[in-house]
Amino acid sequence: MAHRCVRKFRLASTSTLPHVRHVHVTPSCRAALAVPIAEFSTASSSSTSYSDENPLDVIRRRKVEDFKGLLSLQTPNHNRVWGSYLELLEFFGSAKVPLEIHQSVLRKCAPPAVHVRAVFARRMAEGQRYTEDELFESRFQRVIRNIRAAGDTPSLEDYHCVLEMFAAVGNYKGSMMVLREIGRVGLVKEPRTYALCLQALCHRLTLPVWHLYRPPLVAEVTEHCLDILNEMSANGVQYASYNVDLAFRILKETMNMEGFTTLLRHAYGVDLAYPDRSPLEYWGQMRGASSSTESQANLPMQIPKPLPFNLAAFNTALDYLGRAGDVSKLVQTFEVITTPLNASASNSAFDEEDDDDFGVSNPQVAPYKPPHVEPNTTSYRLLLKWISKAGHPVFARHYLLCALEQEREQGRQLREWARSRSPEDIPSPRLSVTRSLFLSVFWYANRHKNLELLRWIHVKVKRVIRWKQFDILFYETIRGRWIESGVYRPVRDVEDDLSSDQGEDLPAASSTSQFSSFFSPSSSLRQPSSTQASDASSPFAVDLDAPLIPPPKEPKKLDIDRHLHLLRRDLAELQEFEQHVDDIFGRDMQRVKERLGRRVWVGKDIFLRDVGQRTDVPKEVWRDIVTFRTQAEIEAKREEERRAKALERQASLPAPSVPFDEREEPPHKIRES
Numbered sequence: 199m200a201h202r203c204v205r206k207f208r209l210a211s212t213s214t215l216p217h218v219r220h221v222h223v224t225p226s227c228r229a230a231l232a233v234p235i236a237e238f239s240t241a242s243s244s245s246t247s248y249s250d251e252n253p254l255d256v257i258r259r260r261k262v263e264d265f266k267g268l269l270s271l272q273t274p275n276h277n278r279v280w281g282s283y284l285e286l287l288e289f290f291g292s293a294k295v296p297l298e299i300h301q302s303v304l305r306k307c308a309p310p311a312v313h314v315r316a317v318f319a320r321r322m323a324e325g326q327r328y329t330e331d332e333l334f335e336s337r338f339q340r341v342i343r344n345i346r347a348a349g350d351t352p353s354l355e356d357y358h359c360v361l362e363m364f365a366a367v368g369n370y371k372g373s374m375m376v377l378r379e380i381g382r383v384g385l386v387k388e389p390r391t392y393a394l395c396l397q398a399l400c401h402r403l404t405l406p407v408w409h410l411y412r413p414p415l416v417a418e419v420t421e422h423c424l425d426i427l428n429e430m431s432a433n434g435v436q437y438a439s440y441n442v443d444l445a446f447r448i449l450k451e452t453m454n455m456e457g458f459t460t461l462l463r464h465a466y467g468v469d470l471a472y473p474d475r476s477p478l479e480y481w482g483q484m485r486g487a488s489s490s491t492e493s494q495a496n497l498p499m500q501i502p503k504p505l506p507f508n509l510a511a512f513n514t515a516l517d518y519l520g521r522a523g524d525v526s527k528l529v530q531t532f533e534v535i536t537t538p539l540n541a542s543a544s545n546s547a548f549d550e551e552d553d554d555d556f557g558v559s560n561p562q563v564a565p566y567k568p569p570h571v572e573p574n575t576t577s578y579r580l581l582l583k584w585i586s587k588a589g590h591p592v593f594a595r596h597y598l599l600c601a602l603e604q605e606r607e608q609g610r611q612l613r614e615w616a617r618s619r620s621p622e623d624i625p626s627p628r629l630s631v632t633r634s635l636f637l638s639v640f641w642y643a644n645r646h647k648n649l650e651l652l653r654w655i656h657v658k659v660k661r662v663i664r665w666k667q668f669d670i671l672f673y674e675t676i677r678g679r680w681i682e683s684g685v686y687r688p689v690r691d692v693e694d695d696l697s698s699d700q701g702e703d704l705p706a707a708s709s710t711s712q713f714s715s716f717f718s719p720s721s722s723l724r725q726p727s728s729t730q731a732s733d734a735s736s737p738f739a740v741d742l743d744a745p746l747i748p749p750p751k752e753p754k755k756l757d758i759d760r761h762l763h764l765l766r767r768d769l770a771e772l773q774e775f776e777q778h779v780d781d782i783f784g785r786d787m788q789r790v791k792e793r794l795g796r797r798v799w800v801g802k803d804i805f806l807r808d809v810g811q812r813t814d815v816p817k818e819v820w821r822d823i824v825t826f827r828t829q830a831e832i833e834a835k836r837e838e839e840r841r842a843k844a845l846e847r848q849a850s851l852p853a854p855s856v857p858f859d860e861r862e863e864p865p866h867k868i869r870e871s
Contacts, residue, residue, distance in 0.1 A: 215497060231483065240272055242534070243340065249331075253640060259304060261286055261289055261300075262286070262296075264282075265282050265283070265286055265299065266299070268282055269299070269302045269303070269306055271308075274306055276306060276307050276308050276309055279303060279306045279307050280303070280307045281305065283299075283303045284420075286299070287344070287525045287833040294348075295344070295348065297345065297348065297350050300341055300344055300345045300348070300350075301345075301353070301356055301670070303341055303670070304338065304341045304342075304359055304360075305359050306342065307334070307337045307338075308334040308337065308338075308363055311362040311363055311365070311366040312366075314331070314363065314366040314367065315366045318331075318366065318367055322405070322406070328367065331363070331364075331366075331367040331369065334363055335363075335364075335369070335372060338359075338360045338363070342356070342360075343752075345561075351383055351385075352383070352385075353385075354380070354385050354386070354388065357376055357379075357380050357385070357391070357810070358390065358391065358394060360372075360376055361376055361377075361391070361394035361395065361398070362394060363399040364376070364394075364398050365394050365395075365397040365401060365635065366401075367401075368398060368401035368402040368404075368405050369398060370395075370398040370402045370419065370422065371401045372398075373394065373395045373398040374395065374422055376395075377391065377392075377395050377426075387433070387435065388435075389430075389436060389437070389438040389440075389441055389810055390438075390742055392426050392429075392430055392435070392441055393438065393440050393441050393444060393740070393742050394424075394443055394742070395426055396423065396426060396444035396448065397444055397740070397742075399419050399422055399423055399444075399448055400444055400447050400448055402415070402419060403415075403416070403419060403448065403451050405584070416451070416452050417452075419448060420448070420449075420452040420454050420457065423445060423448045423449065423452075423457065424454070424456075424457045426445075427445060427457065427460060427461055428460075430464075431460075433466045436503065436747075437504075437505055438747075439505060439747070439748045440740045440742050441465075441504060442461065442465045442466075442505065442511070443740050444740055445457075445461055446514055446518075447452070447464065448457075449518070450514075450517070450518055451460065453521060453522060455522055455524075458518055459471075461734045462502075462515065463477045464538055465504065465505055466504050466506075466507045466511060466569070467504035467507075467569075468507055468515075468569055470515075470519075470527060470531060473530065473531055473534040473535055473568070473569070473676055474534050474538055474539060474568045486733060501595075503747065505747060505748075505841065506747070506748075506750070507535075507569035507571065508571070509571050509572075509574060509577070509750075512535060512569075512571040512573075512577065513576050513577055513580060515531060516528060516531065516532065516577060516581055516584075517580050519531060519584075520580060520581075520583065520584025520585075520587075520588075521584070523588060525584070525585075525588045525590060525593070528581070529585075529586070529593065531575070532577075532581055535569050535570065535571050536570075536571060536572065536573050536577075538568040538569070538570050539568070551724070554829075561607070572628060572629050573604075573629070574629055575628075575630050575631075575634070575635070576631065578597060578598075578600075578635055579634050579635055579638075581597055581598055582598060582601075582635060582638040582639060583638045585597065585638075586638040586639055586641060586642040587638070587642075589642070589743075591639075591642060591643070591646075591648060591651055594639045595639065595641060595651065595654070598635060598636070598639055598658070601629065601631055601635055602631055602658065602662070604628050604629055605630060605631045606665070608628065608629055609627075609665070609669060610629055612627055612756075613669075616672075616673070616676045616756075618674075619754070619756065620685055620784075621680060621685060621686050621756060623755075624755065624756040625753045625755065625756065626753070626754035626755060626756050626757070626761075627756075627761070629639075630764065630768065631662050631665075631768075632768050632771065632772075633768070633771040633772055633775045636655060636658070636659060636775065639651070639655060640652070640655050640779060640782075643655060644786065647786050647789070647790060649783070649786060649787060649790060652779065652782065652783045652786060653783065655779060655810075656779045656780060657784055658785060659772060659775060659776045659779060660776060662772060663769065663772050663773060663776060666765055666768055666769040666772065667769065669765055670762065670765050670766060670769065673758060673761060673762050673765070674762065675837040676758065677758050677759075677762065680758070686758065688759055694703075694838060704742055740868075756758055789825075795820065795824065795826070798815050798816075798820045799817065800815060802814075803815075
């Protein structure tokens with residue numbers, strides 16, 4: 199009976215079906231692909247073309263097409279991409295998957311680095327750890343191994359993708375291993391490759407660490423940084439502006455003077471031992487290159503083109519030398535670079551000497567243009583700050599006078615241009631004497647009770663206040679004249695734009711704590727916060743897409759509204775500072791008098807400048823010198839002042855009116871009566 203029932207079942211012939219579907223495979227739920235709706239129509243229309251192929255090839259083709267559709271999305275789910283990639287490997291094997299799919303998976307199997315940085319910062323702010331980077335690292339390793347198993351070599355961009363993720367989480371050890379692997383596979387490293395490794399080192403220094411573990415961490419990071427710089431110099435890699443910026447951040451944190459001088463010598467061609475001479479490495483390589491054509495061909499690889507030594511690099515060098523406490527080299531660098539000698543003056547001394555006694559000493563062997571930078575407000579502020587902290591009041595007074603004189607000369611030139619030129623032809627001022635220039639010198643004078651220096655500062659502050667008041671009146675008149683003549687029209691309100699402007703052009707990074715707060719955590723994973731992007735102390739604020747050698751910046755033009763706003767702000771700060779200096783000077787003067795008075799009262803000698811030696815001073819003489827008064831004299835003085843004020847009030851009151859009947863008759867009426 200059962201056999202008879204089975205015979206009644208008949209399968210439909212292939213001609214009655216619209217198409218033949220030989221095999222139907224249902225993937226598991228955890229690895230199922232969500233194919234877009236638009237692809238179903240294309241699948242049904244193209245199924246007739248697959249009918250003549252091997253069913254396994256059809257499945258593989260569909261898997262590849264579906265996976266490519268997933269990878270074509272702008273921001274696919276990285277876990278979904280990885281699951282589909284593993285399923286594809288089960289069908290094909292790593293040797294048969296196309297290279298472009300491996301490379302796409304390498305970029306899509308983890309979130310973008312900018313999103314990882316935001317999540318990482320938020321977790322750190324909440325006191326939690328971010329551990330997903332270990333999962334992403336294992337995925338990167340497997341994809342790279344699959345590429346090699348297929349007989350291909352990962353490209354440099356593939357390794358850059360891995361380095362970006364490591365930099366986002368501060369994995370400097372992984373970055374250094376990737377850097378060594380790039381060298382083993384024979385790829386030519388680019389400046390961006392080294393920049394990503396330096397970025398990981400910078401990021402690791404900003405992360406919290408147990409205070410006992412920080413010294414070895416700083417030493418290890420410094421060693422890796424020096425290895426990168428030495429490798430770049432040995433391979434003749436062109437230094438980029440972002441590489442130097444990141445290296446400066448690391449060396450400023452670790453205070454490695456050898457690495458700093460090496461970086462300046464190789465990146466900018468500036469030797470701090472002889473700032474007005476070309477480094478000796480350039481002399482020897484240039485002399486050897488001029489002797490043979492073979493060396494001439496290898497010259498660009500041996501001597502990369504140095505970066506222009508601009509104002510930002512100059513201020514960074516001053517700050518670093520000041521932090522290191524090397525005042526002599528700090529002053530030498532400032533003087534030589536701001537006022538360099540011309541070529542004829544610098545070479546004449548060598549022409550007069552016997553070159554045979556000194557080896558190769560002719561600077562003409564290596565044509566060299568000494569660096570020259572015009573200092574700005576930040577340059578003088580850093581110079582005065584570190585000189586005052588080192589305890590050199592003579593240097594501090596000298597360079598403060600230099601800043602005052604340069605600002606005065608600049609003001610004269612600017613006022614002359616304002617009278618004779620149009621606003622578009624007037625450059626913006628470079629230097630302005632502000633309260634920040636006086637603060638460092640004032641700190642030293644107050645700390646050491648240097649009354650002479652305090653009095654001198656007080657006089658100079660009042661003089662600068664008069665200069666600012668005169669400049670404000672002058673530029674207000676010029677602005678009104680320009681508006682009347684139609685050559686200038688205010689286009690915006692600068693009060694709001696400059697409400698938070700501090701007038702400084704150097705990022706403040708005076709301590710490790712400031713360096714550690716490199717960005718604020720983002721509340722959104724898809725849109726990084728503006729605070730993070732604008733924080734100049736962040737290692738990710740460096741633009742890795744900038745040109746290797748930055749183009750020269752055009753000089754800024756005078757914005758008279760901004761200039762007037764800055765003048766008014768500086769004037770208000772200086773007036774407040776002048777009152778503070780006056781109070782501190784009186785307090786310090788009183789304390790010095792009291793301290794010396796205690797010595798006089800116990801019969802000890804004191805030093806008198808008019809006498810020129812230490813001598814015993816009687817109490818009565820000392821009271822007259824310092825104008826001390828007894829309590830009775832003080833009370834009498836107060837009573838006298840009180841009476842004088844009372845008489846002044848009485849004199850200011852109106853005279854009392856006289857009644858009509860008590861008024862005196864005029865003389866002519868008295869005679870008539």
